Amino acid sequence: MNHPLRQTSRQASRHCALIVGHSKERPGATNLSDGISEFQFNSRLAKSIVESVQACSETRISIVFRKTYRALPAEVNALTPDFCISLHCNAFDTTASGTQTLYYHSSVESKGLAERVQQVAIDSLVLRDRGVIAVRDNGRGAHLLRSIIAPCVIAEPFFIDNDSDLKQANERFEDLARSFARLIQYVSL
Numbered sequence: 001m002n003h004p005l006r007q008t009s010r011q012a013s014r015h016c017a018l019i020v021g022h023s024k025e026r027p028g029a030t031n032l033s034d035g036i037s038e039f040q041f042n043s044r045l046a047k048s049i050v051e052s053v054q055a056c057s058e059t060r061i062s063i064v065f066r067k068t069y070r071a072l073p074a075e076v077n078a079l080t081p082d083f084c085i086s087l088h089c090n091a092f093d094t095t096a097s098g099t100q101t102l103y104y105h106s107s108v109e110s111k112g113l114a115e116r117v118q119q120v121a122i123d124s125l126v127l128r129d130r131g132v133i134a135v136r137d138n139g140r141g142a143h144l145l146r147s148i149i150a151p152c153v154i155a156e157p158f159f160i161d162n163d164s165d166l167k168q169a170n171e172r173f174e175d176l177a178r179s180f181a182r183l184i185q186y187v188s189l
């Protein structure tokens with residue numbers, strides 16, 4: 001089997017911490033028609049991403065479920081990952097639509113990772129490009145983004161409360177998972 005990208009990315013093994021946003025008890029935003037929550041969608045997505053990583057790749061993914069939001073950064077830092085992607089969905093008024101990715105404003109490496117994650121999500125879901133968002137202190141996700149030592153982003157590929165965004169995400173789910181897996185294996189930071 002031919003692995004064209006492998007030649008250009010020959011490097012030591014890499015370790016990605018893949019955080020599933022929210023928790024079973026507090027599952028985040030929910031789609032009112034379908035009932036699916038951020039936690040449910042992203043638990044499935046994380047599992048599918050891990051299954052899509054090629055057996056031959058030297059990539060390790062740790063799926064991280066939060067115990068508490070406060071304790072989450074320390075848990076991730078203890079894993080000493082090379083980089084970190086936190087899986088979320090956006091939600092607003094059931095009609096807002098599109099893809100965005102958040103990073104901590106002063107981290108150049110996180111910004112680079114955010115741009116790659118954003119591109120992958122846009123290419124997979126073909127929703128409106130809302131861009132990468134620089135988060136400052138007290139901004140959404142700042143505690144996590146600021147406290148994790150490795151480059152870290154929060155992915156929000158679609159609005160889960162928007163029925164047509166959710167339909168698109170469900171229809172293109174496998175593509176999204178495979179594309180994230182590919183990015184995790186080959187992204188250079």
Ligand SMILES: [Zn+2]
Nearest residue numbers: 021028088089
């Ligand atoms: Zn969320």
